[in-house]
Amino acid sequence: MKQLIIQIPALNEEKSIGRVLAALPGELPGVASIRVVVVDDGSSDRTAELAREAGAIVVSHVKNRGVGAAFRTGLAKATELGADIVVTMDADGQFNPDDIPKLVAPILEGRAEFVTASRFLNPELVPEMPWAKRWGNDFMARWVSSITHLNFKDVSCGFRAYSKNAYLRLNLLGDFTYTHEVFLTLAFAEMSIEEVPVVVRGVREHGKSRVASNLFHYGWRTAAIILKTYRDYRPLKFFSKIAAALGVVGLGFMLFLMSVKIRTGGFSPHKWSGFAGAAFLGAGMAMFLAGIMAEMLDRIRASADETLYRVRCLELESHQQARAKEQSADTPGDSPQ
Secondary structure, eight states: OOEEEEEEEEOOOTTTTTHHHHHSSSTTTTTEEEEEEEEEEOOOOSHHHHHHTTOOEEEEESSSOHHHHHHHHHHHHHTTOOOHHHHHEOSSOOSSSGGHHHHHHHHHHHSEEEEEEEEESSSGGGOOOOOOHHHHHHHHHHHHOOOSOOOOSSSSSEEEEEEEETTTTTOOOOSOOOOHHHHHHHHHTOOOOEEEEEOOOOSSHHHHHHHHSSHHHHHHHHHHHHHHHHHHHHHHHHHHHHHHHHHHHHHHHHHHHHHHHHHHHOTTHHHHHHHHHHHHHHHHHHHHHHHHHHHHHHOOOOOHHHHHHHHHHHHHHHHHHHHHHHHHHHHHOOOOO
């Protein structure tokens, strides 16, 4: 039987946190126990207090650090609690806790290591949302799909389930958000990923999203996280594409200069294009060499990630053994005759 941790990041969600926690399931088939961890990311209201009153384990940040940092804090706590499965969801009430079994089932059945709720997999379940937000979600899904050579419909939804093999593999660096970095990391680790269509409220009932309230800011910072992750896991491809773009521009300048030479018999007054072409070609070559060097360093990163994964497995195992001893100690044995 599995130990399930439901992890909820929260920032100033006192109006909804109590209702969300009250709606969480108390038991699930195939799951021995369910515990709830609320990561209070520097709230200035009564979010943490209300979460504790509702029976959740609360971990608080002294100041707001971002959803990505809250996610990492939650995973560390889940490891400490001996979680076999981690479910993440928001505290704003956009997700239906009754859908948690749909996310957990593929993991319990051994079909997937990472399961994500999808708002767009079933066209009949697409929620109402501003067109710019819908376009941004679609763009991010297509971009991540093209990088991973897989087909995803929704890579931005925070309603997800992770097996222990999946969440222990995560070595995330972004503080602003984590959703896309998770997809790239687990896809590059060749983890099995499954999308499950669910009904999600497209507009928050209270307040504004702390991540996507400014779509331009959200898009810019998210794009930076995606590019950095792609660079770290596929450095040769990343730098080769930049090198190719610079090389094409440099070649264009050189061809232009040659056409001037053929037409006029000289290079004046376009000698500058030769210098520009040489500069772009040189920069392209430098980028390609940087890619080769980064590919060599990637072997070190992969070894470090594998070492970190094995250490986390040992840590999780030790916590699970300690928990089992506590439970056996709490269980009364046969009374002496």
